[in-house]
Amino acid sequence: MTSTSPLKGAPTGVRPAVRAVPAYPFSPIQVPIKLDQNENPYDFPAELKAQALQKMLEQPWNRYPDLHADTLAAHIAEYEGWDVDGVVVTPGSNVLIKLLTELAGIEQTVLTVDPTFSVYTLEARMLGARLVQVPLNEDFSLPVDRLKIELERQRPGVLYITQPHAPTGHVDSVARVRELLDAAGEWVVVLDEAYYQYGGIDGRELVRQYPNALSLRTFSKAWGLAGLRAGYALAGADLATQLQKLVPAFNMSVLTQAALEVALKNPGYVQERVAEAVAERGRVQAALADHPTCQALPSQSNFFLLRTPDAEAMYRHLIDHGIVVRRQDHLTGLEGCLRVGIGTPAENDVLIGAVQALK
Ligand code: PMP
Numbered sequence: 001m002t003s004t005s006p007l008k009g010a011p012t013g014v015r016p017a018v019r020a021v022p023a024y025p026f027s028p029i030q031v032p033i034k035l036d037q038n039e040n041p042y043d044f045p046a047e048l049k050a051q052a053l054q055k056m057l058e059q060p061w062n063r064y065p066d067l068h069a070d071t072l073a074a075h076i077a078e079y080e081g082w083d084v085d086g087v088v089v090t091p092g093s094n095v096l097i098k099l100l101t102e103l104a105g106i107e108q109t110v111l112t113v114d115p116t117f118s119v120y121t122l123e124a125r126m127l128g129a130r131l132v133q134v135p136l137n138e139d140f141s142l143p144v145d146r147l148k149i150e151l152e153r154q155r156p157g158v159l160y161i162t163q164p165h166a167p168t169g170h171v172d173s174v175a176r177v178r179e180l181l182d183a184a185g186e187w188v189v190v191l192d193e194a195y196y197q198y199g200g201i202d203g204r205e206l207v208r209q210y211p212n213a214l215s216l217r218t219f220s221k222a223w224g225l226a227g228l229r230a231g232y233a234l235a236g237a238d239l240a241t242q243l244q245k246l247v248p249a250f251n252m253s254v255l256t257q258a259a260l261e262v263a264l265k266n267p268g269y270v271q272e273r274v275a276e277a278v279a280e281r282g283r284v285q286a287a288l289a290d291h292p293t294c295q296a297l298p299s300q301s302n303f304f305l306l307r308t309p310d311a312e313a314m315y316r317h318l319i320d321h322g323i324v325v326r327r328q329d330h331l332t333g334l335e336g337c338l339r340v341g342i343g344t345p346a347e348n349d350v351l352i353g354a355v356q357a358l359k
Contacts, residue, residue, distance in 0.1 A: 017128045024122065033323040033350055035341035038166075038195070038303045040224030040277075042344070044259070045269050052259035059254040068244060069252040075264045076232055080204065080217075085237040088244050089252055093194060093218040093231025098123050099246040100158055100214070100233075104188040105129035108157030111150050113142065115167060115331035117192065120160040129157060135332055140170035140297075148183040156186040163203065164195045167328050167339045169299025171200030181210045188239070189213045197222035197274045198281075199300025204234060211236045214243075221302060222270050223263060228256045277302045277342045284342065287352045292359055297337075305337045306355070314338060314358060321354035323347075 029036070044052070066072070069089040077084040090096050101110060101123040110124035114133035124131040132154055134146045142161065151159065161180065164171045181189055191203040193215050203215040214235040220226035230252070233243060285304065288296040294314070297305040308314040311329035315338060318325055326339040342348065 015128070018126050021122055021125045025118065029319065029324045031319060031322045031324045033343060033347045035303075035343050035347070035351065036324045036326045036339075037226070038221060038301070038339075038341050039226050040221060040273060040302075041342070041347060042224055042273055044224055044263070045266075048262050048266055048269070049259075051266075052262040055258035055262060056255045059258055061254065063254075064250045065252055065254045065257060067249055068247065069257055072252060072257045072260055073232075075261050079264050079267065080234060082204070082234050083237065086235045086240045088233040088235070088240050088247060090231055090247055091229040091252060091256070092220065093192070093216045093233075094119055095247075095251075096216055096231055096233050096243075097160075097190075097192075098127075099243060100188065100190055101127050101129060102246055103243055104156075104158040109150075109154040110158055110160070111147065111154060111187070112160040113147070113165075115328070115334055116160065117162055117166045130154070136165075136168070136170075138333070140165060140168040140333075142172045142176055142180070144172075144176050144179050147180055151180070151183045151185065151187060158188045158190060159184060160190050160192060162192040162194070164198065164200045164299070164301040166192075166194065166301070167303070167305065167326075167331070167334070168297070169195075169199075169301035169304055171300045174201050174206065177201065177203075177206060181206060181213055184210070184212060187212060190216060192216045194218045194221055195301040197270065198278060198302045207234055207236070211238060214239055219260060219263070222274050224270075224273065225259070225263060228259055230256055230260055276345075280342050280345060280348050283345075284340075284348050284352060288355055291355065294355060296340075303339050303341045305334065306340050308336050308338060311336050311338055314355070317358045318351070318354055321350060321357075323351055323354060 073087040073089050074084050077087050097119050106127050110129040111132045112120050114135050132150055134143050137143050193203050207213045207215045214233050216233055218231040285296040293309050295307040315327055328334045328337045328339050
């Protein structure tokens with residue numbers, strides 16, 4: 001067989017900025033208890049899945065879907081109490097991060113904190129934006145004063161703030177986030193609210209007041225629909241209109257849209273699961289509180305950081321017990337830390353037992 005790879009050293013037309021970025025750092029590990037991706041441990045309820053499948057059967061598959069998932073956007077607008085002109089839907093909020101970086105960050109600045117959600121920095125680098133990261137305060141709160149200095153100093157682009165923060169689970173007060181919005185001038189300010197159901201602030205009030213602010217939300221976490229791939233932005237009409245231009249046409253499959261419409265009409269299950277995750281978070285953290293060497297750090301999300309004396313040893317030990325978590329010990333200020341998702345009560349019991357067994 002002849003090789004189809006380009007000759008060594010041959011020009012390929014790939015921009016150096018893309019080549020310089022490492023591939024998305026994730027390798028799936030097959031173990032029974034998956035606590036590494038901050039997913040919902042429960043699948044979509046079986047009766048709703050059946051309804052969604054029925055709706056999928058009724059769709060014509062030979063026709064393109066709505067240009068911009070318009071019907072789905074209208075359902076989201078109704079659910080969120082938002083004007084439909086301010087809703088932008090894509091296959092996962094990761095896509096929105098790419099598009100927002102393209103919208104406001106190319107040849108401008110992408111400003112965020114450190115540590116932060118890796119997709120902001122990957123997209124900034126790939127799109128050739130100037131990436132500026134300000135270290136979080138020691139208690140993981142937003143470094144508001146230093147961010148304000150950068151908002152003033154850098155060429156305006158996009159500021160990414162995550163509330164609850166990922167990967168720490170920390171939540172700042174509305175007043176502190178507002179301080180940044182007040183200082184943001186021409187910057188686009190993205191409030192990534194992937195985990196807002198689990199604790200903290202609801203950014204919609206802020207987004208209503210600041211035309212340059214936008215909330216990112218996802219069906220991947222509290223809704224338990226990560227496999228369907230859907231996320232959305234809530235913004236003012238002008239920002240949404242500009243962002244929508246960057247979204248490829250006919251971007252949302254009719255099948256995904258059918259399932260999401262069923263979910264949005266039956267959202268009761270979400271609250272029940274969020275309540276369980278929050279209660280379980282408290283239970284796991286309390287059960288680990290007396291550990292002599294590990295510390296479960298406070299979190300308002302569906303994950304928490306476990307600070308250990310040796311992250312590699314704990315990571316391997318958990319794998320041996322059938323549990324996979326996410327290593328974070330390479331990140332600024334997170335020495336020894338693993339990020340642990342909240343699973344089902346039975347999964348959490350296995351986690352507690354395993355952590356307690358390594359002292
Ligand atoms: N933002 C944050 C902070 C996240 O943690 C994630 C998922 N890991 C996303 C956005 C992307 O979510 P999705 O693409 O599944 O909507």
